[in-house]
Amino acid sequence: MIQLSPGAYRHATDRWGSFKRLCATLPEGSFAVVDRRVARLHPTLIPALKARKPHTIVQLAGGESAKTFEALEQLMAAGLSMPRSGTLVAIGGGTIGDVSTVAAHLLKRGVRLVQVPTTLLAAVDSSLGGKGAVDMTVRGRVVKNPVGVFHYADEAWLCPEFYASLSDTQIREGALEAWKMVASLDEELFRAYTRRAPALERMVKDARRLKESVCAQDPYEQQGLRRVLNFGHTFGHVLESVSHFELSHGDAVGLGMLCALDVGRAMGVTPEDVAWKVEDALHQGPGVLGRERTADLLKEASLKDVVALLSADKKTGSAGELRMVLLTDVGRAEVRDVTADVWRALWPAWSRGVRP
Ligand SMILES: NC(=O)c1ccc[n+]([C@@H]2O[C@H](COP(=O)([O-])OP(=O)(O)OC[C@H]3O[C@@H](n4cnc5c(N)ncnc54)[C@H](O)[C@@H]3O)[C@@H](O)[C@H]2O)c1
Ligand SMILES: [Zn+2]
Numbered sequence: 001m002i003q004l005s006p007g008a009y010r011h012a013t014d015r016w017g018s019f020k021r022l023c024a025t026l027p028e029g030s031f032a033v034v035d036r037r038v039a040r041l042h043p044t045l046i047p048a049l050k051a052r053k054p055h056t057i058v059q060l061a062g063g064e065s066a067k068t069f070e071a072l073e074q075l076m077a078a079g080l081s082m083p084r085s086g087t088l089v090a091i092g093g094g095t096i097g098d099v100s101t102v103a104a105h106l107l108k109r110g111v112r113l114v115q116v117p118t119t120l121l122a123a124v125d126s127s128l129g130g131k132g133a134v135d136m137t138v139r140g141r142v143v144k145n146p147v148g149v150f151h152y153a154d155e156a157w158l159c160p161e162f163y164a165s166l167s168d169t170q171i172r173e174g175a176l177e178a179w180k181m182v183a184s185l186d187e188e189l190f191r192a193y194t195r196r197a198p199a200l201e202r203m204v205k206d207a208r209r210l211k212e213s214v215c216a217q218d219p220y221e222q223q224g225l226r227r228v229l230n231f232g233h234t235f236g237h238v239l240e241s242v243s244h245f246e247l248s249h250g251d252a253v254g255l256g257m258l259c260a261l262d263v264g265r266a267m268g269v270t271p272e273d274v275a276w277k278v279e280d281a282l283h284q285g286p287g288v289l290g291r292e293r294t295a296d297l298l299k300e301a302s303l304k305d306v307v308a309l310l311s312a313d314k315k316t317g318s319a320g321e322l323r324m325v326l327l328t329d330v331g332r333a334e335v336r337d338v339t340a341d342v343w344r345a346l347w348p349a350w351s352r353g354v355r356p
Contacts, residue, residue: 001066001073005150005250007185007240007296008219009152009215009216009219010130010154010162010219011212011216012115012128012150012152012154012155012156013154013156014156014158014208015155015156015157016157016201017019017114017157018132018157018159018161019042019044019045019048019157019161019162020044020048021222022116022157022159023048023049023051023052023111024048024051024052024247025069025290026049026052026054026087026089027032027052027055027087028052028053028054028070028115029053029055029082029083029086029089030049030052030054030055030083030088030089030114031055031056031058031078031079031087031089031107032049032056032057032058032084032089032091033044033055033058033060033075033086033088033089033091033092033096033099033100033103034057034058034060034062034096035059035061035062035066035089035091035093035096035118035160036059036060036061036062036093036163037061037062038062038091038092038118038162038231039059039091040057041165042165045068045091046139050183051311054078055080055081055082055086055246056079058074058075058078059335060074060096060099062092062093062096063095064096064135064142064144064245065098065233066099066100067095067097067098067133067134067135067145068093068099068134068135069134069136071099071122071134072099072102072103072118072134075099075100075107076103076107077108077348078356079103079107080107081106081112082107082111084108084109085111085112086107086108086111086112086113087092087111087112087113087114087154088100088103088107088111088112088113088114088115089113089114090114090117091116091118092116092117092118092119092122092128092188093117093118093119093121093122093126094117094119094121094122094126096124096324097117097122097126097127097132098099098126098131098132098133098145099134100102100113100115100133101113101115101130101131101132101133101149101151102133102134102147102148102149102151102152103135104133104151105132105149105150105257106149107152110151112154112208113151113152113153113154114154114155114156114157115127115128115153115155115156115157115301116135116156116157116162117156117158118159118160118161118162118163118164118168118285119163119166119169119170119173119174119197120166120171120173120175120178120200120204121173121174121177121249121250122174123163123174123204123207123208124174124177124178124181124203124204124207124208125160125174125177125178125211127153127156127205127244128153128156128212128215128258129211129212129215129226130150130151130152130153130219130220130341131148131149131213132148132149132151132288133146133147133148133149134147134148135143141143145273145291148175150220150221152219154324156208157187160199160200160201163200163352170198170248172250172251172287172328173187173248173250173251173284174250175203175285175286175287176250176251176253176254176257176282176286176288177250177251177253178203178204178206178207178208178286179193179281179282179285179286180229180231180232180253181206181207181210181211181212181229181280182206182207182331183231183257183278183282183327183330183331184228184231184325184327184331184333185210185213185214185228185331185332185333185334186210186306186331187330187331187332188205188276189206189210189331190281190330190331193281193285194277194281194284196207197285209339211229213273214226214228214229218286219286224335225302227335228325228333229337231257231260231262231327231333232253232257232259232325233253233256234254234256234259234260234310234322234324235255235256235259235260235343236249236253236254236255236256236257236259237254237295237309238256238301238306238309238310239252239254239256239297240252241296241304241309242300242301242305242309243297243300247293247297248254248264250291250322251288251289252253252290253283254286254289255289255291256295257278257282257293258279258282258288258291258294258347259286259294259343259350260325260326260327261275261278261279261326261327262275262346262350262355263326263338263342263343263346264326264327264328265356266339266342266345266346266356267326267336269326269327269328269334269336270326270327270328271318272328274327274330275323275327277330278327278330280356286346290353291338291353291355292353293352293353294350294353295351295352295353296353298347298350298351302346303347307320307340310322315352318340319339320340321337321338321339321340322337322338322340322343323335323336323338324336324337324338325335325336326338
């Protein structure tokens with residue numbers, strides 16, 4: 001029998017600097033996909049790209065509408081005549097990065113990809129790890145990321161000027177994902193962060209290093225090792241859905257981390273003092289929303305809806321148990337099976353917005 005060996009990890013080179021300086025290194029004839037809003041907020045961006053005699057520049061509106069088959073088809077059509085040796089450069093948040101990753105994978109059976117994350121969330125998370133995806137509408141409901149690829153970027157350009165035009169909410173979102181990695185993967189860094197809030201660039205560098213260390217062990221998600229990056233995502237996704245995606249992903253993950261700490265405590269996996277420390281740090285540091293927000297959102301949802309969302313999230317086992325990432329200590333996480341009675345017992349406190 002032929003044994004397929006897992007693919008090797010492809011390390012992307014991180015380059016820090018102004019967009020103009022980094023763009024001067026872009027090969028001529030490249031295909032650029034640009035978030036339209038970013039292009040408007042940063043008027044020197046398009047001229048810098050044009051100076052590199054690009055093959056094409058496509059501007060897309062950022063947001064989930066960029067992750068559709070229509071947008072992907074638009075990119076395919078625009079990139080049709082680019083050479084196989086060409087480079088696709090994706091400039092925008094996670095949505096532009098995700099659809100561009102799929103496009104880079106498909107065009108000419110794979111072209112070079114340069115990621116230029118312009119949101120903090122994209123910088124700390126989505127532009128790293130090789131994943132790209134588009135959404136689908138199935139029976140009137142948007143299903144996130146069912147069609148996707150692994151296609152590792154060759155380079156990531158980290159241009160701090162872009163983060164200057166982000167709102168406080170967008171900064172908080174990215175920061176919560178970064179703190180997620182620190183709280184679940186690196187105790188020493190967690191202590192340093194709680195002593196002194198990290199500068200934005202420091203946080204991006206640390207989060208990228210942590211995510212990369214996880215992805216490098218399981219580059220194509222064949223061994224389940226990347227699951228650890230899902231701390232806070234089980235109930236985070238539920239809250240995101242019941243808010244009809246009004247609650248941002250990062251904020252949902254923030255509240256989802258509080259739920260995961262509660263579940264961990266209830267199961268005796270997360271020691272009480274660890275849960276306190278992390279909850280307090282999430283308030284003091286990135287500024288997780290209050291538990292009353294969880295209560296407000298759960299008012300809108302029935303237990304039945306939540307069960308349906310949890311099973312649709314593909315994180316449940318055959319007996320309906322949840323496969324959740326729980327902290328065993330600060331900086332240490334494990335995937336554990338959580339039976340429905342455990343989280344259902346916490347439900348009344350969550351619905352009242354209090355710590356169980
Ligand atoms: N591939 C992965 O591993 C991975 C990981 C996490 C999340 N994701 C995906 O990432 C997406 C979310 O990414 P996101 O939060 O960056 O969202 P996004 O791309 O929708 O960007 C959010 C908003 O910010 C705007 N924006 C972008 N850069 C800006 C800037 N510099 N200044 C001001 N506004 C700016 C965009 O136009 C958009 O309106 C989701 O689709 C999610 O599924 C992917
Ligand atoms: Zn996330």
